[in-house]
Amino acid sequence: MAAETLLWLIPLPPLAAFILITLVTNKNKTLSHGLAIAGAASSWVMSLIVFIQAITRPNLAENPISSSINWLPTGETALRIGVQLDNLSAVVLFFVAWTILMIFIYSVGYHNYGQPAGERDVPGLPPRGAEIKDAHGHTHRVPSVEPMYSRFFGFLSLFAFAMYLLVVCDNLLLLYTGWEIMGLCSYLLIGFWYGKDSAKKAAMKAFMTTRIGDVFMLLGIVFLYTQAGTLNYREIFGNAELMRTLTTTPAGFLGLSQAAGIGLLLFIGTVGKSAQFPLHVWLPDAMEGPTPVSAMIHAATMVSAGVYLAIRIFPLLTAGWEPGGALTPAMMVVGAVGAFTALFAATIAVAQNDIKRVLAFSTISQLGYMIAAIGIGAYTAAIFHLVTHAFFKALLFLGSGSVIHGMEHGVMHSGEHVDAQDMLNMGGLRKKMPVTFWTFLIGGLALSGFPIITAGFWSKDEILAGAYHGGQMAIFITLALAALLTAFYTMRQITLTFFGQPRTEAAAHAHETPWTMTVPLIVLSVFAISVGWSGIPEHFPLIGGLIPNWCETFTGAMLGHEGEAAAFSAVPLLVSIVVSLGGLTLGWLAYRKVKIAVDPLKQALGGLHTVLQRKYFVDEVYNFLFIRPAVWISEVFTSRWMDRVVIDGFLHAIARAFLWLGKIVRHGFDVPVVNAGGDALAAGIRKGGAALSPMQSGRVQQYMVVTITVVMVFSAILFAILKLV
Amino acid sequence: MILDQVIFLVTAVVVLAAAVLVVSVPKMIHAALWLILALAGVAVLFVLLQAGFFAVVQVIVYIGAIAVLVIFAVMLTRKAMVDDGPQLNRYSVMAGAVSLMMFAALSGMLLSWDGANALPANPAVHPDTIVNLGESLTNPQGFLLPFEVASILLLAALVGAIFIGREQRAGREEE
């Protein structure tokens, strides 16, 4: 089948799975996960086929695999929608397909498929375990299967559909559609356990915060459409004339050119979706959802969509910039936001105890890296880091889910009630859960940028090199510091979780998770190592040039011009190795002796630690500045005053007025005039009849007298008239 | 001729006096007899009008049949005769006034009509009355139809009178 047709078909299997699961197979767990995995697998197969066709096609950037149809007639022309696979979307499609499939397979084991249903399990709350009796009559508590199993796979399939749609489409409108559907799915999935108040709040928070970004993004899209008349990528970014016009015309606000204005508006959407400061507050709370959701949304797909958009609109953001020259105002904003977020989130991650929270802030930080890379114009570096990050972050999240599962098993076994997600309760898990340990270690090292063998090293190094060579020292130093902290907290996490001795009974009784959970971990760890080798820069000492820098050439072709290979400098490389190894060592040293559930850093930093742990009190500030006034407006002002007093009062007054009017009409007119009139008429007629009745006496002679008299009178009158006439 | 007028006046007086007495005497049998006198007077008037046939018919039918019938009825209802009590009902005053007014009106109208003073038509011209009458009564283009209808009327009256007047004891099953 032609690649164009396959492109159209790629988003459809998960959509079909969603519809079928929701309508048909909801009650049957096996069928539901079967359908979902079949959908994800078909899309995976099709994506790989198309990917291979794409990378073997010459000049993909000039003629991408594309196909479009007329969709909305607008007068003479029509708004066209379609699919397009160029270099950027091919690379993104690759990691999206792999990570989605791995997460789907992982979810089967995560939700304890095959386990008995718990006696106290209710839909809406996480499963609480079931009691089973073994052959000896001992009762054990075991994990129970998730009651809302099918629902999860349905939503996950819808999510997959939205992400595939976003990746294969060729215009901003479809991208926005996929974007919003993903927002909906993240709401549904973060609030998956809707019985928990914290989950409900977190879902609402996620939706509202990303919505703020989306409003500005829509403004950007509309602005772009009015200027360009189209939303198709090639027609905008490939049209040099249009780009020149956009670059030179002022936008009318903040002294920006139109391209920069549109770019920044669209970028605000990315700030929301990819959880950059100041719209980052939703992502840590989004950990309320099940771990596959965290992996899906916050590692592999949704937040990557934000970065994908930013990379897509790179020509708009960098309009007027020459490589090597000064950054445009739009780029400075983007770079500043990215770099600041990277450092900000890294500092918070250092003080978090929940294993998933650390990863959440780590995600925010790494996304900041990518955004900063775009801000300084390092296009290929941003794409490279996006791809590698997707793999190792998904790996880390799925690994953390595996750890939590093991801890929960230990909790059930030991009977003590500890938080299975708190790292201070773990320890020594490397003996109990070896596969999880090794894969988590690989992911963690990749995140820290361990040299040579992990993918993270290559992509981070690219970004640092780009910053250094572009002369952006402030950004370089910020990113380097963030890298140091990243390595530190990652090793802290690994040490607290896997090394040392178990600090609680639960940790002592943890055991490895089933193959449906560990196999995806292994697959992802392979990618976490090998993907990096596709982007080794040519000037790298010793091994540079052995493997062609495929990533750079392939993605760099999108820019249309031959990006000159940066002259090699040892500084960024050395810095990168130093911060990575140094951070890892520091982390290990600080945490390897932790015996009790107390963080040694707390004593060291004191009050600063509290600030970091409370995420710089940003949530509290937002609550005070925005949430409380909004709630006040809606509850007091609108609901109580406007609605009940003014509007209801008005309506009640009208009702009362009409009732009063009705009463007046009834008692003033209806009863006395109409009723009484009718009655009087009847009575009058009866009286008249009674009065006239004596006239009929029944006596014939009386009748005759009357008759003759009347005839005489009439005759007289008639005679008189005739006489006169 | 003055003889005609004299006869007329005498006859008129007799008729009117008899009529007044008919409507005023208390005893019914006297009233019936006074009616016979009035009818006889009318017969004389018919002769004066040279309608000899009608004078004879008047005597035979009116006096001979109708007046006799009235006398029969009087005889049959003798027990209920209220000859002693008041003869006139409550409308009598009103009736008197009305009749007087009627008479005044009629006379006034008749006298104001200028054809009232006409004299009889030339007697030499008038044909044989009875033969003409008989021919016209049996002539389809003449008055055959009214003649026949009158016969049916008499038949109906005959049957009706018999039916109404029959004794109730004889049983009502015969319709």
Next chain:
Amino acid sequence: MIPLSWYLILSAALVCIGVFGVISRRNAIAMLLGVELILNAVNINLLAFWRYKDVSSVTGQVFTIMVITAAAAEVAVGLAIFIAVYRNRRSIVAEDVAELKG
């Protein structure tokens, strides 16, 4: 020669006397006698007009015959009714038969 008006006034007077008799007599048979007087007055009128206006035509005579016939029939039936009522109610007073009262 007797002018027509004499006959007409005579018949008018007779009619009025007859009307008075019909209306004001209590006895039902007396009412009938009044009716006879009226019908006779009519006959006089008809024949007078026949004689004085158009002697050759026969219409006045025929009309008179009809009146006599009708009078005869009416008297017969009327008396039959009176006698039936008398048998029923033992009364010959016209006022007592007031069934149509209402």
